[in-house]
Amino acid sequence: MIEAAIWWYIYSLTLAIVVMSLYGMAARPNLLKKLIMFSILGDTANLMAVMLGVHSGLIQPPVFPGISFTDHPLPGVADLESFARTAVDPIPQVLVVTAIVIGLAVLVFLSYVAMLLYAKYGTLDVREIGRRRSE
Amino acid sequence: MPEQVYLCHVLIALFMTYALILTYKTLVERDMLKAIIYSAGQAVAYTLALTLLAAPDLVLAYVAVGVGMYTALFLFVLSRTERFEAVQGGEAT
Numbered sequence: 001m002i003e004a005a006i007w008w009y010i011y012s013l014t015l016a017i018v019v020m021s022l023y024g025m026a027a028r029p030n031l032l033k034k035l036i037m038f039s040i041l042g043d044t045a046n047l048m049a050v051m052l053g054v055h056s057g058l059i060q061p062p063v064f065p066g067i068s069f070t071d072h073p074l075p076g077v078a079d080l081e082s083f084a085r086t087a088v089d090p091i092p093q094v095l096v097v098t099a100i101v102i103g104l105a106v107l108v109f110l111s112y113v114a115m116l117l118y119a120k121y122g123t124l125d126v127r128e129i130g131r132r133r134s135e
Numbered sequence: 136m137p138e139q140v141y142l143c144h145v146l147i148a149l150f151m152t153y154a155l156i157l158t159y160k161t162l163v164e165r166d167m168l169k170a171i172i173y174s175a176g177q178a179v180a181y182t183l184a185l186t187l188l189a190a191p192d193l194v195l196a197y198v199a200v201g202v203g204m205y206t207a208l209f210l211f212v213l214s215r216t217e218r219f220e221a222v223q224g225g226e227a228t
Contacts, residue, residue, distance in 0.1 A: 003139075003144065013151040029221060037161070046197075050188050063191075
């Protein structure tokens with residue numbers, strides 16, 4: 001009961017951050033503020049994907065314990081069962097590692113576009129850019 | 136049998152609250168330098184949440200990208216452009 005309430009709280013906070021960053025991207029006129037809110041939105045999406053693999057009772061990293069560089073014994077069935085009962089799902093983590101780096105590349109491109117717009121129009125305000133384009 | 140409450144999930148809730156407050160301060164801030172610093176603090180909160188979500192490989196990638204590269208990139212854009220955001224709804228300057 002308490003555990004479920006904690007997860008409801010975490011999910012509602014994540015949803016609130018998503019709504020806030022979408023509002024910042026849509027309603028704020030400054031292009032740099034839009035970029036910051038875009039990065040927050042991407043990171044929140046990644047965090048939600050990682051949260052999908054974590055359930056109540058799964059608290060261990062998805063790395064099998066007891067294996068070192070020099071000693072790598074074959075695990076028994078009981079070891080594997082207890083590991084699978086406590087480790088989180090590794091698939092979202094593997095996907096999110098790629099998504100973080102791709103998000104960085106997209107953000108570098110958008111920052112370059114913003115700097116080009118500032119060099120051409122002399123402002124980052126999108127209303128002012130639209131006004132100066134139509135002149 | 137009493138239900139087990141994990142401390143790490145309580146701490147995740149704490150860090151997400153911290154991230155929500157910093158996101159709101161980023162949203163309402165007019166000075167873009169302060170907004171970038173607030174978003175870096177929000178990335179720190181996400182890093183701690185990822186640590187408690189049992190994703191150590193993601194922490195290694197995200198602490199370099201989220202705290203380091205994003206902040207450096209935004210500061211570079213800020214050094215080439217203007218610092219203060221125009222007042223919303225008012226006359227654009």
